[in-house]
Amino acid sequence: MIVFDDVWFSYGDREVLKGVSFSANFDERIAVLGESGEGKTTILKLILGLIVPDKGKIIIDGVDITQLDEEELIPIRRQFSIVFQEGALFDSLPVKENVAFFMREILKLPDEQIYKRVSELLNRVGVIDAEELMPEELSGGMHRRVAIARALAAGKTKMFLYDEPTAGLDPINSERIMSLIEDLANKENIGFMIITHVVYVAWQLCNRFIFIKDGSILFDGNKKELILTEIPAVKDFIKELFFRVEG
Amino acid sequence: MKFITKIQKNIYDLQNFYLICINSLLKLFRKPFYLDDIVEQMEYAGASSVFIVSLVCLFVGMALSLQLSAELSGLGLKMYTGKIVGIAVIREIGPLVTALVFIGRVGAGQAAEIGSMILGHQIDTLRVYGIDPIKKVVIPRVIASVIMLPCLTIIGDLICLFGGYYIAVFVSNQSGSFYWSSIIKELTFENVFSGSIKPFIFGYLISCISCFYGLTTRGGAKGLRTSTTKAVVTSIVVVIATDFVLTRILLYALGFSV
Numbered sequence: 001m002i003v004f005d006d007v008w009f010s011y012g013d014r015e016v017l018k019g020v021s022f023s024a025n026f027d028e029r030i031a032v033l034g035e036s037g038e039g040k041t042t043i044l045k046l047i048l049g050l051i052v053p054d055k056g057k058i059i060i061d062g063v064d065i066t067q068l069d070e071e072e073l074i075p076i077r078r079q080f081s082i083v084f085q086e087g088a089l090f091d092s093l094p095v096k097e098n099v100a101f102f103m104r105e106i107l108k109l110p111d112e113q114i115y116k117r118v119s120e121l122l123n124r125v126g127v128i129d130a131e132e133l134m135p136e137e138l139s140g141g142m143h144r145r146v147a148i149a150r151a152l153a154a155g156k157t158k159m160f161l162y163d164e165p166t167a168g169l170d171p172i173n174s175e176r177i178m179s180l181i182e183d184l185a186n187k188e189n190i191g192f193m194i195i196t197h198v199v200y201v202a203w204q205l206c207n208r209f210i211f212i213k214d215g216s217i218l219f220d221g222n223k224k225e226l227i228l229t230e231i232p233a234v235k236d237f238i239k240e241l242f243f244r245v246e247g
Numbered sequence: 248m249k250f251i252t253k254i255q256k257n258i259y260d261l262q263n264f265y266l267i268c269i270n271s272l273l274k275l276f277r278k279p280f281y282l283d284d285i286v287e288q289m290e291y292a293g294a295s296s297v298f299i300v301s302l303v304c305l306f307v308g309m310a311l312s313l314q315l316s317a318e319l320s321g322l323g324l325k326m327y328t329g330k331i332v333g334i335a336v337i338r339e340i341g342p343l344v345t346a347l348v349f350i351g352r353v354g355a356g357q358a359a360e361i362g363s364m365i366l367g368h369q370i371d372t373l374r375v376y377g378i379d380p381i382k383k384v385v386i387p388r389v390i391a392s393v394i395m396l397p398c399l400t401i402i403g404d405l406i407c408l409f410g411g412y413y414i415a416v417f418v419s420n421q422s423g424s425f426y427w428s429s430i431i432k433e434l435t436f437e438n439v440f441s442g443s444i445k446p447f448i449f450g451y452l453i454s455c456i457s458c459f460y461g462l463t464t465r466g467g468a469k470g471l472r473t474s475t476t477k478a479v480v481t482s483i484v485v486v487i488a489t490d491f492v493l494t495r496i497l498l499y500a501l502g503f504s505v
Contacts, residue, residue, distance in 0.1 A: 088368035
């Protein structure tokens with residue numbers, strides 16, 4: 001379980017999170033919504049212990065991770081599979097070496113086993129033809145799919161974390177990534193947290209929605225509560241959804 | 248208030264810089280060792296820099312010899328060109344010029360590469376996997392710089408001396424054998440030690456500064472530009488200042504009178 005207890009965070013003088021509190025189970029499908037610069041990605045980084053809050057507690061499975069050092073954070077981080085915005089592939093390595101990275105560097109598996117698994121994973125995400133390509137030769141959609149394959153290569157985790165998985169993608173590729181995310185969650189039977197500003201993506205994939213505005217959580221609820229909300233900022237934000245549904 | 252915040256930020260940055268310097272030494276002999284990364288960085292820092300270092304040193308050697316020949320011939324002391332070129336190049340100009348070229352080529356590259364890894368969340372990915380960025384990213388670059396800068400300095404020194412030889416013999420009409428013999432006479436322990444200790448220290452400082460600015464990159468393309476510029480400017484200032492301090496210490500330690 002993930003618990004945020006009165007978490008405050010600032011980048012220099014700019015306060016990004018102001019007393020954020022929520023809790024989430026690993027099997028939930030959660031969307032963290034909000035406009036750009038509202039601190040959505042910061043929440044994801046805080047969950048992984050990549051940054052430390054100025055105040056408050058972040059408890060993962062009963063452990064307050066704000067008190068842990070880098071060594072102690074390793075098992076916490078390995079409970080999650082993360083797909084950063086735009087993939088975060090190692091640009092000096094070809095696709096297959098990106099996917100092989102964790103198996104080679106951490107698991108120290110033999111080459112034969114690594115490449116067999118790499119082929120399986122690339123096949124699963126539908127980019128098997130790209131295994132010899134360098135990241136700069138990939139399209140945006142392929143980038144995300146390779147990143148998902150790399151996240152899967154890190155082994156069984158408790159929860160997927162996606163940072164803007166469809167940002168910058170055309171509608172067809174967005175649909176592909178969305179169905180891949182849903183398919184993985186169904187097959188692996190684990191939950192995910194999606195950071196996005198595209199309400200339609202969140203609506204299609206998630207059943208819980210957290211809306212952040214000015215560093216605070218303005219809304220936290222399910223689909224029905226989201227659609228019936230009377231909070232002006234949230235209503236305004238989800239307008240796009242009504243246009244889509246009506247369309 | 249802003250002034251105090253700025254001072255606090257500078258102290259915090261300095262503390263982080265020292266942490267990188269210290270950690271890169273403390274974690275040097277701790278497993279795992281990323282040998283492939285070290286070799287890759289050595290290739291980038293060393294083999295790929297030979298041409299540019301040679302080119303710059305050739306012209307510096309020629310210019311130095313030209314200036315000395317012109318000045319010394321007026322005094323009737325042209326035959327000392329080799330001796331002075333030898334001392335200047337081995338003790339001072341070779342290590343310094345090579346270090347400055349190294350900053351422009353390798354230091355800037357290291358800062359930009361790590362900065363781009365930060366902006367692209369590649370360093371975060373390493374941390375999520377439980378890989379220490381200091382071990383995987385910083386230490387290979389520090390080792391490569393500390394090994395390759397002295398090697399490049401030796402090559403740079405030789406090319407500098409050849410540049411000086413060309414001018415002394417073919418422009419200033421001096422004896423080539425006398426030029427070389429007066430340089431060989433200057434290859435004393437004091438001179439060679441004084442010139443060869445510097446590149447190790449410069450290499451360490453340049454890579455630590457570059458990695459520090461790379462790791463602290465924030466704010467997109469503009470931030471990357473700022474951090475790369477800061478890495479180059481700071482390295483140049485630190486290397487030149489360190490060169491002065493080292494020269495003073497070495498002259499004293501090796502018994503030269505000033």
